[in-house]
Amino acid sequence: MPDLTHLSPSGEADMVDVSGKATTERVAVAEGRIVMQRATLELALSGNAKKGDVFAVARIAGIMAAKKTHDLIPLCHPLALTKISVDLEPDPVLPGILVRASAKVLGQTGVEMEALTAVSVACLTIYDMLKAVDRGMRIEAIALVEKTGGKSGAWTRGRALPA
Template identity: 55%
Template structure:
């Protein structure tokens, strides 16, 4: 369902942070995904820990958690949120030479955590890229998207594609 108004623009067309003061605090969760494709040899180095910068997936997981926590400092109209959980999961696909990332973020609050989940996925993928770029300049980050969100007045959203 698409809303007809942009919530971060006031009646005069000025940017604004949405006032959530009167909104009820509810359990809110968002799940986002994305992936990075790389050369077969690069994926092998990630899996065996053979890259000079160290353990790629452990470092990327920590970066994703940190990214979720920093979202309001990066995205101008995001509210600072007391995040209660961030989980980062990896799916290695040997056939496609890719690593899929799933980030699930939770809070109990007055606004959702969609941006935090998307930032977590993006930061995780960018960290993988950064740690592997010395051996592979042709990596490609794709498919970053929200796949689920729950809580709040608008209820549950699940992506259907």
């Protein structure tokens, strides 16, 4: 296992100095899902949820969250993101909504946390908007799917997330 980079030699939390790293294009993709009752999914799809358009609000929340990741995760660097996308796909088989986020930057550190944060907050927003009708919803399987760029190069999840 590699050394943990966010600890000082004495074991204290320490923000990594990335000033010596090359600026490269870095992309990260994350995904997750929220499982709900079939009727709850139908309500979300109808656009008649009391709090408004579930898909539009969750997409915006995910994008905003990615931009604020450094405010939420203590040792993350603030990044000048060049692209964030949040895609939501209804899945009647679950039933639920699949959430996938992609983050991109030209920088000295990766964007994995931004993609993961976007997925997490989009799922939480869906929960918040629909909890009045389905408190039993489950947020599941939030994971990094792939990342490119930087010294460590490309990485892809070797297997699909559990169904």
